[in-house]
Amino acid sequence: MLQQKADHDNENRFELFLLDEGQQKVEEKAETRVPNTSVFTFNKEDHTLGNLLAQRLLKNPAVMFAAYKVPHPLFATFELRVQTDGTVTPKEAVMETCRLVIQDLSRLNESFQTEWLGKRIVSEGEVERQQREHNNY
Amino acid sequence: MDYDPEGGSINVRFLQADSQRANFIVQNFNLETANALRRTMLAEIPTLAIDVVEVRDNTSVLADEFVCHRLGLVPLSSTGVEELLYARDCDCDGYCDNCSVTLTLNAKCTGSEIMKVYARDLVIESRTPNDELGKPVITDAEGTGSCIVKLRRGQAINMKCIAKKGIAKEHAKWAPSAAIGFEYDPANKLHHLDYWFEEDPEKEWPKDEARINLDGGPPNPDEEFKYDAVPTRFFYDVETVGGIPPDQIVQQGIAVLQVKLAGVLKALSGGTGDAEDFGGAQSPGANGDGYGGMDAGGYTPVGGPAGGYGGASSWGGAAQGGTTPYGATPYGQNW
Numbered sequence: 001m002l003q004q005k006a007d008h009d010n011e012n013r014f015e016l017f018l019l020d021e022g023q024q025k026v027e028e029k030a031e032t033r034v035p036n037t038s039v040f041t042f043n044k045e046d047h048t049l050g051n052l053l054a055q056r057l058l059k060n061p062a063v064m065f066a067a068y069k070v071p072h073p074l075f076a077t078f079e080l081r082v083q084t085d086g087t088v089t090p091k092e093a094v095m096e097t098c099r100l101v102i103q104d105l106s107r108l109n110e111s112f113q114t115e116w117l118g119k120r121i122v123s124e125g126e127v128e129r130q131q132r133e134h135n136n137y
Numbered sequence: 138m139d140y141d142p143e144g145g146s147i148n149v150r151f152l153q154a155d156s157q158r159a160n161f162i163v164q165n166f167n168l169e170t171a172n173a174l175r176r177t178m179l180a181e182i183p184t185l186a187i188d189v190v191e192v193r194d195n196t197s198v199l200a201d202e203f204v205c206h207r208l209g210l211v212p213l214s215s216t217g218v219e220e221l222l223y224a225r226d227c228d229c230d231g232y233c234d235n236c237s238v239t240l241t242l243n244a245k246c247t248g249s250e251i252m253k254v255y256a257r258d259l260v261i262e263s264r265t266p267n268d269e270l271g272k273p274v275i276t277d278a279e280g281t282g283s284c285i286v287k288l289r290r291g292q293a294i295n296m297k298c299i300a301k302k303g304i305a306k307e308h309a310k311w312a313p314s315a316a317i318g319f320e321y322d323p324a325n326k327l328h329h330l331d332y333w334f335e336e337d338p339e340k341e342w343p344k345d346e347a348r349i350n351l352d353g354g355p356p357n358p359d360e361e362f363k364y365d366a367v368p369t370r371f372f373y374d375v376e377t378v379g380g381i382p383p384d385q386i387v388q389q390g391i392a393v394l395q396v397k398l399a400g401v402l403k404a405l406s407g408g409t410g411d412a413e414d415f416g417g418a419q420s421p422g423a424n425g426d427g428y429g430g431m432d433a434g435g436y437t438p439v440g441g442p443a444g445g446y447g448g449a450s451s452w453g454g455a456a457q458g459g460t461t462p463y464g465a466t467p468y469g470q471n472w
């Protein structure tokens with residue numbers, strides 16, 4: 001029997017998001033020439049996380065420099081360079097940033113769920129009201 | 138800057154909420170998280186789509202590969218996909234009921250009229266976790282779904298389709314949303330846009346008055362330009378393909394992003410070896426619950442000028458798998 005993939009072009013696109021054998025999600029390399037500086041290599045991640053972390057890190061007063069780059073568009077990795085003022089380590093700064101974003105998202109989720117339910121009830125009531133008026137005619 | 142009735146905390150306001158669309162505003166939010174959520178919703182939410190097809194018979198005018206590709210793009214209900222394993226994580230050889238849904242498409246034209254084979258003709262053959270999972274999404278008034286192939290007298294098609302769980306980063310057929318509208322600062326008060334013009338951009342470009350009024354009104358010409366102002370209000374318009382309701386797309390997007398961040402935390406806190414358990418895409422079943430209790434640490438975001446490379450250039454660019462394929466797909470259309 002002939003078996004077909006439903007798509008034919010690139011068969012290995014899972015390499016964009018699945019870690020290779022033994023690969024770590026994040027690798028930290030301390031910058032020896034500059035104090036309080038590290039370059040974090042994120043494997044199997046892209047701009048979604050890179051931009052989020054870099055921009056959010058800049059809002060931390062202890063962070064003096066934060067930026068990311070994707071060294072090559074065909075490799076699913078990015079490098080995040082972080083320099084702090086020494087009151088926290090770059091790793092601590094990144095971890096704090098992750099926690100803060102997770103919290104923000106939880107708040108967003110709470111508000112979203114409440115408002116969605118409210119709006120659904122209002123919309124459904126509106127539809128019912130229109131149907132009632134329609135029937136009255 | 139703007140009048141804010143809700144105070145300073147992150148909040149959502151809905152403009153429209155129905156079974157197809159979630160049109161809402163997020164207030165007191167920040168651009169980087171808003172954009173990360175947009176990208177996550179586009180590309181990293183698990184859904185179900187046909188991935189492997191066994192062609193038992195195909196005497197239609199369309200080539201096997203052509204029909205298989207069309208089958209892959211047929212939207213299927215993803216209700217309860219979290220109960221399904223990724224086929225690559227499953228112990229089975231190839232596929233089984235724990236990691237796939239099997240559908241068959243079997244039709245033969247015997248009459249003189251041309252026969253259309255529709256998405257509704259896909260029949261679930263395997264045992265599924267619930268009654269919805271894997272059903273073709275039908276939203277048109279005729280109740281047929283999209284047309285997959287046409288048959289003439291004597292032509293037949295018989296295919297066994299294996300639908301698997303996946304994310305749109307791998308292929309756009311797994312995208313949960315048909316489109317996600319995303320906008321901030323509709324009046325361009327922040328000057329993030331530089332309008333092209335013949336003589337006067339004010340006259341030549343249309344304005345969305347309603348939306349500008351939702352975003353604090355038009356700019357005050359007497360006010361000095363605030364070079365360090367940042368956007369805080371974001372307009373989302375999430376439209377579903379039909380496999381997952383729009384509110385679930387948003388909630389799943391939030392959860393997947395939280396799991397991704399938790400994976401980074403885990404990797405950095407020295408969790409060696411099993412970092413892949415938290416690789417984001419692999420374990421979206423784990424909902425983002427339980428993070429809310431973490432200590433805020435008295436940290437207040439500083440809205441300073443945000444420099445650094447990789448910043449502005451990456452916004453509109455690379456929503457992978459996001460935009461291009463939709464226009465070409467037959468969702469909800471009859472030829």
Ligand SMILES: [Zn+2]
Nearest residue numbers: 227229233236
């Ligand atoms: Zn299996």
